[in-house]
Amino acid sequence: MDRRCKTYMTLPDLHAGLLTPAQLERLLKLVRDYDIPGVKITSAQRIALLGMDPDGLSALQRDLHLDSGPAHRRGRAHYVQACPGKAWCRYGMAGTLGIAGKLERLELDGPLPNKVKIGISGCRMCCSESWLRDIGLIGESRGWRVIFGGNAAGRPHIGEELASGLSEDEALELIRKALHFYILAARGKERTARLLERIGIAALRQAVSGSQGPELQRVVGAKASQHNGDAISTKD
């Protein structure tokens, strides 16, 4: 909810933008019952209910029967967006919605330094803009390609390939390790794009390879001491 802009409320836990008929019908009824001025499908594949009177918000939340938690949760990805993937698109090389659900529920090793947005595309067309998300996944004939450090905000940054040719389980494990590294190595609220610019993809690849224990700690410690004076941006 943003009180400066009057009010709005998003529904962050739609599963990669999917809604059941029952949820759609309930939503329509609530929009009419509560006389909600605006309904917006967001770029994060959420639905934003715009212009609500604050007095009606708690009643609306109670009646939604959809999980409407805070937009940014430090222990989880900010959002996971996914294209329809192989199940629904003729170009799809991989199913996207199953892995999207697993990433939404991914247990991390601590609070994230800042937002982590995930974009999953079923093929190289990249309809979910995977190169511009903190974590990107692209389905290819030989497996998943994993991208790290993309950002589409004020200082745009195209992510870099962490690995390719991965099974679903391998991709999930690599992402868990990369986010663990991010938790340990980021300075303050540094976004993944800025971290990647600072340390380079080679250091990240090295850190997330193998068992990750002492090696990751060594890389994090070395890089942190090398760059103590760098500025931190939290704007993107």
Ligand code: SF4
């Ligand atoms: S990224 Fe590929 S599979 Fe996904 S919607 Fe676009 S064209 Fe289809």
